[in-house]
Amino acid sequence: MKQVPTLDMRRYDSDRAGFVAEIGAAYREFGFCCISGHGIDAALVARAYAAFRCFFALPAEVKMKYHVRGGGGARGYTPFGVETAKDSQYPDLKEFWHIGREIARDSRDAAVMPPNLWPAEVPGLRIDGYALYQALDDLGARVLRALALHIGLPERWFDDKIDHGNSILRPIHYPPITSPDVPNVRAGAHEDINFITLLVGASAAGLEVLTREGQWLPITTHGDAIVVNIGDMLQRLSNHVYPSTTHRVVNPAGAGAREPRYSVPFFLHPNSDFLIEVLPNCIDARHPSRYPQPITAHGYLQERLREIRLV
Known part of the structure; x- marks a missing residue:
């Protein structure tokens, strides 16, 4: 059976040509790759996960204090059963929290990037949650x-x-x-919106990737490995050289279904005013541009948020 490869990020410094060739081949084939040797502190990941678990264990009325009605889930808490995968008749079986980039409120991006909300009940969510945000942001830049x-x-x-x-x-x-x-998927089959997604702590079973042959391929990680996949914005920019692959989260069999599952993806987006225009070096006679009309990253994000019923 095919398997999404795990590559050691340290080879980017010790064997750059080999690493670049292998990671490129992995993304061309699967749209997914697992990255180890990235240097993100395992203790930080554990502390952040503990804080997230504490928040989700709070009473519903406390969590709803941090739900921004009409905010499209951009920051704070989104309750169970709201987000729905594109073209799915069932909402996803999840609740989630959003942490965004901390920016000055007089920044040029303030109009499209609201301030973060921080739950007073769980101080660690701000301390360790934002530290994890920054660590994954840095790793994402290295992968790119x-x-x-x-x-x-x-x-x-x-x-x-x-x-x-x-x-x-x-x-x-x-x-x-x-x-x-309930339906047999916790998160319906979908593709991500952004440039790349970094999923830390994907050791629990459930994540599956749709291969080119139409088979669902399970992905679980070992050790410090982080799952990194291509999103639709990078697929569009690269004219599908880097494919945004359909994936889902299925219910585990048997007693596992009665256990909670926690997951922490980081969705790396380009700057909101970035114009997503197909790269000339991803176009040739056999591969004409699939997207002759460029669109800004913010415009594309809003289109997709409407499709998944967040706005």
């Missing part, structure tokens, strides 16, 4: 440097396109499933 080199761009081509991006850390809680009548 490798992807830039693979398609003939300068190593740091992405750096100034993501330095004030509307990126999101999303702690997710999938509550235990107690009824036999």
